[in-house]
Amino acid sequence: MSALTRNEAQLRARLLDVHDYAVALDLTTGDDTFDSTTVIRFTARTTGDTFVELKPDELRSATLDGTPLDPAALSDDRLPLTGLTEGPHELRLDTRMRYSRTGEGLHRFTDPADGETYVYSQMFMDDVQRVFPAFDQPDLKAVFAFTVTAPAHWTVLANGITTRTGETPATEDRPAAATWTSAPTPLISTYLAAVAAGPWHSVTTQHAGLPFGLHCRRSLAPHLDADADEILSVTTACFDRYHEKFAEPYPFDSYDQAFVPEFNAGAMENPGLVTFRDEFVFRSAVTDTERQTRAMVIAHEMAHMWFGDLVTLAWFDDIWLNESFAEYMGYQTLTEATRFTDTWTEFGVTRKSWGYDADQRPSTHPVAPGPDDVPDTASALLNFDGISYAKGASALRQLVAWLGEKDFLAGINTHFARHKFANASLADFVDSLAAHTDRDVHAWAEIWLRTTGIDTLTPRIQESPGGWTLTVDRTGSRPHRITAGTYARTPDNRLERAELLDLDVPSDEILSAAGPRPALLLLNDGDLTYAKVRLDETSLDTALRDLSRIPDPLTRTVVWTCLRDMVRDGELDPATYLATAEAHLPDESDLAVVQGVLAFARTQIADHYTAPEHRGAALTTIGSITRALLRRTEDGRDPGLRLAAVRTAIDSATQPDTLAAWLADGTVGGSPELDPELRWRILGRLSVLGAVDEAAIDAALAADPSATGGEGAARCRAALPTPEAKAAAWNRLFHDDTLSNYLFSATAQGFWKPEQADLVAEYVPRYYPDAIALAARRGPAIGQAAGRWAFPSHAVDEAHLQTGLAALDAPGILPLLRRQLVDQLDDLSRALHVRRP
Numbered sequence: 034m035s036a037l038t039r040n041e042a043q044l045r046a047r048l049l050d051v052h053d054y055a056v057a058l059d060l061t062t063g064d065d066t067f068d069s070t071t072v073i074r075f076t077a078r079t080t081g082d083t084f085v086e087l088k089p090d091e092l093r094s095a096t097l098d099g100t101p102l103d104p105a106a107l108s109d110d111r112l113p114l115t116g117l118t119e120g121p122h123e124l125r126l127d128t129r130m131r132y133s134r135t136g137e138g139l140h141r142f143t144d145p146a147d148g149e150t151y152v153y154s155q156m157f158m159d160d161v162q163r164v165f166p167a168f169d170q171p172d173l174k175a176v177f178a179f180t181v182t183a184p185a186h187w188t189v190l191a192n193g194i195t196t197r198t199g200e201t202p203a204t205e206d207r208p209a210a211a212t213w214t215s216a217p218t219p220l221i222s223t224y225l226a227a228v229a230a231g232p233w234h235s236v237t238t239q240h241a242g243l244p245f246g247l248h249c250r251r252s253l254a255p256h257l258d259a260d261a262d263e264i265l266s267v268t269t270a271c272f273d274r275y276h277e278k279f280a281e282p283y284p285f286d287s288y289d290q291a292f293v294p295e296f297n298a299g300a301m302e303n304p305g306l307v308t309f310r311d312e313f314v315f316r317s318a319v320t321d322t323e324r325q326t327r328a329m330v331i332a333h334e335m336a337h338m339w340f341g342d343l344v345t346l347a348w349f350d351d352i353w354l355n356e357s358f359a360e361y362m363g364y365q366t367l368t369e370a371t372r373f374t375d376t377w378t379e380f381g382v383t384r385k386s387w388g389y390d391a392d393q394r395p396s397t398h399p400v401a402p403g404p405d406d407v408p409d410t411a412s413a414l415l416n417f418d419g420i421s422y423a424k425g426a427s428a429l430r431q432l433v434a435w436l437g438e439k440d441f442l443a444g445i446n447t448h449f450a451r452h453k454f455a456n457a458s459l460a461d462f463v464d465s466l467a468a469h470t471d472r473d474v475h476a477w478a479e480i481w482l483r484t485t486g487i488d489t490l491t492p493r494i495q496e497s498p499g500g501w502t503l504t505v506d507r508t509g510s511r512p513h514r515i516t517a518g519t520y521a522r523t524p525d526n527r528l529e530r531a532e533l534l535d536l537d538v539p540s541d542e543i544l545s546a547a548g549p550r551p552a553l554l555l556l557n558d559g560d561l562t563y564a565k566v567r568l569d570e571t572s573l574d575t576a577l578r579d580l581s582r583i584p585d586p587l588t589r590t591v592v593w594t595c596l597r598d599m600v601r602d603g604e605l606d607p608a609t610y611l612a613t614a615e616a617h618l619p620d621e622s623d624l625a626v627v628q629g630v631l632a633f634a635r636t637q638i639a640d641h642y643t644a645p646e647h648r649g650a651a652l653t654t655i656g657s658i659t660r661a662l663l664r665r666t667e668d669g670r671d672p673g674l675r676l677a678a679v680r681t682a683i684d685s686a687t688q689p690d691t692l693a694a695w696l697a698d699g700t701v702g703g704s705p706e707l708d709p710e711l712r713w714r715i716l717g718r719l720s721v722l723g724a725v726d727e728a729a730i731d732a733a734l735a736a737d738p739s740a741t742g743g744e745g746a747a748r749c750r751a752a753l754p755t756p757e758a759k760a761a762a763w764n765r766l767f768h769d770d771t772l773s774n775y776l777f778s779a780t781a782q783g784f785w786k787p788e789q790a791d792l793v794a795e796y797v798p799r800y801y802p803d804a805i806a807l808a809a810r811r812g813p814a815i816g817q818a819a820g821r822w823a824f825p826s827h828a829v830d831e832a833h834l835q836t837g838l839a840a841l842d843a844p845g846i847l848p849l850l851r852r853q854l855v856d857q858l859d860d861l862s863r864a865l866h867v868r869r870p
Contacts, residue, residue, distance in 0.1 A: 037086070037170060037410045039404060046170065046173060047078070048083055049075050049078070050078065051074075051174070051175040052074045053074050053217070054071060054175055056165045056179050057071070058180070058182070059181075059182045060184070060187075061207055061210045066090050066130060068127075070125075073085070073168070073175075074121065075122055075175075082114065083113075083117065084113050084114055085126075085167065086112075086166065086169045088138075088162040088163045089107075089130055090130055091128065092107050093127040093128060095112060095125065097122060097123075097124050098122055099123075102114075130164060130165075131163070132152065135811065135814040136295055138154070138161075138163025139228075140154075142294040142295055142773075144251075144294070145740060145742075146250075147251060147252050151229075151232075151233075151250060151294060152228075153228070153291065153293040153296075154227050158410050171222040171345050172345075173222075174220040174455070175223075176217045176218055176220060177217065178215055178216070179213075180213070182212050184209070185208065185211045187230050187231050188230070188232070189215075190227075190233070191227060191305075191306060192218045192221070192227050193218050193286055193305060194286050194287050195216075196213065197212070197213050218304065225342060227306045227308065229293060229308065233248040233249065234248070234254035240272065240288075241273070243288060244287045244288075244289075245289070246287070246288075246290070248290070249291070249311055249314050250292075250311065256315060270371050271331065271332045271366050271370055274366050274370035281343060281446070281453060284343045284454070288307075291309070292311035293308050293309070295775045297774060297814055302355075302359070307334045309330065316708075316709060316739075318711075320677055322624045322628055322673070325379060328367055329367050333360060336358065340354065340359060341359065343454065344453060344457050346458070347456040347457065349407050350403065350404050350407040352413065353401055354457070354459065354462060356417070356421045356422045357428065358429065361429040364377060365430075375586060377560060378626065379629075381560045381587060381590040381591065381594060384426070385423050385563070386629075389424075390601075391420050392420055392486060394855070394860075395859055396855050398416060398485060399485055400424055401482040402416065411848050414849050428481045430561060430563075431481070436466070443469040444466035448465035463475055477512075480511050484510060484511070487563070488509025488513065488563075488564040489564065490515070490564050490567070491507075491508075491556075491569075492506075492556055492572070499548075500546055503543070503544040503546075505536065505538050505540070507538050511564075512538065513536075513557075514536075514538075514561070515538060515556060515561060515562050517556050518533055518534075520552055520553040520555070520583065522552045526579075526582070528553060528582045528583050528584065530585070530588075533559075552571070553571075553579075555591060559588075565595070566591065567599075576592050576595075580613060581616075596610055596613065607867065610634070614631075615654055618658050619662055627678075628677050631658070631681045634658075635685060639655060641827075641860070642864055652687055655681065659678045659681050659682035660682070663701075667702070672704070672705065679711065683711070683718050686722070716745065716749050717748050720748075720750075720752040720783070721788055725753075726753070727750065727758075733746065745779070747780045747783065748782050748783035750783065751765075751779075752783035754788075759796070762780055767803040774815065774818060777815060778821075778822045782822050797833055805847070808849075813849045826857060826861065829865060834858060837854060838858060840854065
């Protein structure tokens, strides 16, 4: 298998002009494979040689301008096209392709709830080659049209509007089938072509003269119907708001959103057919923050219709142009157009921390890496991380603060007008912005987008008789436009914002003020820049004592993030963070803050940053926080907060009695009643604690035979504290190769538990050779899951760190897995540093 290099792509782009693809798929040929016949029309600008990519189970035939090509010439997923003459050509290929069980290519899923089958495509990077042959690079845009033969009771979706155009009666060998054709797309890149087929449950409407649709598995129909109004309301509100911002109209003929099973990413921006993981069709109770997250993903993917689909990167060094823009625009537009008006608080709690963490690892890279840093498609896969998404969006937010939104949007619209239905680079983007401002946008981009790492901003306050002065020390190289908030203590012991100071950092200016110094001074109040902040000694003391008295949730988020960063940097004792959470979370009003702090406390502090001998005390403190939140929410007025507390209480339980009682009663003290998610969560924790057996898991699966039920059962079985359960789970993960991507991840999530460290100790050194071999056999999606979910992160010790570091030099290690291991081992090293006295 060969990765396409940037140099190869540039040579092919100079040679070819690709016009259109006519793709015929037959999905009625069996459970394992499908037929794929493709006609590609293109023009060669000069004479020359090139190749087309495909990953078939069998290449039956290929013809170029009617002349047969030798199928045996296919090598390393490339079929040579030699001796091309200048002018138009037609390439025809007849293939048998294999369905995927890993979310790559054409994924096939049979719903255990009702036996119905669904298929959908995920063609990003080089996975289109698993579905049909292609000149597979983003700057060879073409028109795509699909003809799909499918079982008669299925509906077929594609980028363009689909029409049922034919019927095939049942025979002895095959059931009845129907043929569907899609309207041709405008010019789009190969990785954006999309098909989804199955007996979908659909909710449709019309908006702005276009058909809009929501689609999901039939077994999820009641849950989609319950939320359809909310989903469509967010969709249409964002659609309308984007048309207020963008001069270019929505460029496609319809807008379908399909919630599909076992999807690896959050969603994919296929033009006219956005695919989402179907966990966004909520079958159990969720918090309003989780509804906001779903809404943000809807807004993010819709932003891609312009930035990513209408105008597409020329090569994958500019993936940030897609993702950073959609991330920023998704959060900002959601705030402006929907009921979710505090989205930047959640961004600061979760997404920004994702970016901060990624930017401090050895694998960090610029938001906009240089062309030489992304030499091929294999290396491009490594950059889908917190830097390309969260750091890039943070940089754009800082750019808007510096440039002004009016000039920013004017530049965006110039960019769309110049490059619509074509490709563009960072240089093109910056040129478009520069056309609307006197500021040096090129210099800003060089400093912000071409460099790595995080600046740290630290206030220095000097008190003097009658006043005080402020200077800001900067560790790093970037300019920042920020606000500093000053807070005074009121007579009733609240904190009140006294002033917001606009600051440019660095600056030679020393800010001076009369009167006593503030009780709290917070840099980056409003969270408009991307930098770690520190507090002076007085402000830190105020924050630890009075954090919940700070009036604004976004300000509290900046403070909590500061404390989080101090823990990770070894500057604040993890126990102090927990004590601060115990003091202030029971009074916290913002749900995103509560969820973010609880998640960091439970998953990072208790499991990684706290030594084993102190872990019990950490879990006890977290349990105390959840009990306080449960008492606060007994009146039923804040079900989301109560649900967040219940989940963390379950995950933090050290004894089974209370959980067993909740499971038996079917409720947590009367509210909430246990839905499937909470039942499986309780059963999972009871499995870790050794309080249930295989029979109880089997009974729970019989009661909930859904896909998520199957994942819950897999998680529970792997968590059972017996040598037999661990051996069976290890074999399923690393040796039998039959688990789908979701069942693999669920099994991995159940395997490693700090409570079972002695039981699984023998598997820690086995992980590395087994994961490397697994990734080589099963490919990037499973390799990434093995690095993310199956990594023994509980084993925080020097011997494990050295074993892992040695494994990075193993021959043939999949690049995506190696990147995951580099990051995990750096996190392990950080945890060791935090634990050292």
